[in-house]
Amino acid sequence: xxxxxxxxxxxxxxxxxxxxxxxxxxxxxxxxxxxxxxxxxxxxxxxxxxxxxxxxxxxxxxxxxxxxxxxxxxxxxxxxxxxxxxxxxxxxxxxxxxxxxxxxxxxxxxxxxxxxxxxxxxxxxxxxxxxxxxxxxxxxxxxxxxxxxxxxxxxxxxxxxxxxxxxxxxxxxxxxxxxxxxxxxxxxxxxxxxxxxxxx
Amino acid sequence: xxxxxxxxxxxxxxxxxxxxxxxxxxxxxxxxxxxxxxxxxxxxxxxxxxxxxxxxxxxxxxxxxxxxxxxxxxxxxxxxxxxxxxxxxxxxxxxxxxxxxxxxxxxxxxxxxxxxxxxxxxxxxxxxxxxxxxxxxxxxxxxxxxxxxxxxxxxxxxxxxxxxxxxxxxxxxxxxxxxxxxxxxxxxxxxxxxxxxxxx
Numbered sequence: 001x002x003x004x005x006x007x008x009x010x011x012x013x014x015x016x017x018x019x020x021x022x023x024x025x026x027x028x029x030x031x032x033x034x035x036x037x038x039x040x041x042x043x044x045x046x047x048x049x050x051x052x053x054x055x056x057x058x059x060x061x062x063x064x065x066x067x068x069x070x071x072x073x074x075x076x077x078x079x080x081x082x083x084x085x086x087x088x089x090x091x092x093x094x095x096x097x098x099x100x101x102x103x104x105x106x107x108x109x110x111x112x113x114x115x116x117x118x119x120x121x122x123x124x125x126x127x128x129x130x131x132x133x134x135x136x137x138x139x140x141x142x143x144x145x146x147x148x149x150x151x152x153x154x155x156x157x158x159x160x161x162x163x164x165x166x167x168x169x170x171x172x173x174x175x176x177x178x179x180x181x182x183x184x185x186x187x188x189x190x191x192x193x194x195x196x197x198x199x200x
Numbered sequence: 201x202x203x204x205x206x207x208x209x210x211x212x213x214x215x216x217x218x219x220x221x222x223x224x225x226x227x228x229x230x231x232x233x234x235x236x237x238x239x240x241x242x243x244x245x246x247x248x249x250x251x252x253x254x255x256x257x258x259x260x261x262x263x264x265x266x267x268x269x270x271x272x273x274x275x276x277x278x279x280x281x282x283x284x285x286x287x288x289x290x291x292x293x294x295x296x297x298x299x300x301x302x303x304x305x306x307x308x309x310x311x312x313x314x315x316x317x318x319x320x321x322x323x324x325x326x327x328x329x330x331x332x333x334x335x336x337x338x339x340x341x342x343x344x345x346x347x348x349x350x351x352x353x354x355x356x357x358x359x360x361x362x363x364x365x366x367x368x369x370x371x372x373x374x375x376x377x378x379x380x381x382x383x384x385x386x387x388x389x390x391x392x393x394x395x396x397x398x399x400x
Binding site: 048049050055056057058059061062065066069070073166169170171172181182184185187188190191194195 | 248261385
């Protein structure tokens with residue numbers, strides 16, 4: 001069986017964005033696949049007593065430069081959004097819906113496009129018309145995805161996925177699991193890669 | 201003039217310990233020197249409104265495995281201390297005193313030995329007799345170092361160094377500065393190394 005990395009993400013997290021740009025290629029280098037799993041970071045913080053790192057003003061100032069350095073290292077766009085933090089519940093539900101409607105690869109493409117819209121192009125991804133536009137650009141039936149945002153099965157699926165991540169030890173984003181171990185943060189991709197290469 | 205990295209550390213921080221085992225060799229690879237600077241992490245947290253990461257239970261559980269993975273990657277000893285967190289004020293003052301009495305290299309050697317005693321050998325580095333023993337093992341006049349822990353100039357110097365780090369943006373440990381930029385955490389050594397190599 002192919003080795004598999006689970007990637008729990010929320011499009012509102014800058015470090016999830018950075019990791020999202022790298023995770024597929026990293027896994028592919030070691031013959032592993034990635035299971036993309038949207039969760040709701042705000043609910044994870046609430047459940048675990050964690051807080052967003054930008055709560056500490058000095059850390060928030062440092063983070064801005066830190067994200068710029070990572071983006072430069074990876075060669076990916078980054079522009080600090082004018083809206084931060086913002087509610088990602090509609091976007092995360094849209095991702096769950098996209099998965100149900102069009103499959104995991106459609107979810108992955110929509111995730112990458114929403115990450116890019118928010119962290120590269122300063123779009124308001126809490127706005128359903130923006131979500132629809134981005135969904136259409138990646139070839140999805142935008143109306144079907146947006147209509148499914150409020151569907152009970154969408155809400156339940158996002159809640160269940162979030163609860164599962166918390167139950168397995170997640171407390172922030174991105175939360176990556178490989179062979180039962182949690183790797184937290186874009187800055188742990190190197191340790192995840194070590195684990196993948198040692199798993200032979 | 202030789203390029204210089206400032207390394208603010210507290211022996212009570214596991215990530216400062218991990219970085220301490222790497223920082224000299226990393227800097228040397230790029231023809232840079234390291235200025236080792238003890239500060240008091242508890243005072244940094246208080247001044248910035250930050251908290252120790254282990255405050256969040258799920259993060260504390262993850263951290264233990266995370267530190268083990270880094271220690272394995274670096275090939276350095278690690279055993280979770282039975283006393284954690286512990287007061288490092290005497291140890292940090294002893295480091296300031298060692299610097300004044302015997303110079304920066306003596307301070308660096310004492311720092312590495314105290315880090316090792318705490319994170320490798322489960323010693324109680326809040327205990328002055330342990331500090332004296334470790335100081336003696338690295339060739340210092342243990343009596344002089346321990347006697348200087350309570351000297352006003354020792355206390356003032358540690359406070360001034362801590363205040364300076366906070367004023368320059370530090371909020372946690374290790375805090376590394378290179379050319380005006382703050383690199384926070386053992387997990388930012390790779391970005392620090394990028395900056396050193398690009399500074400050419």
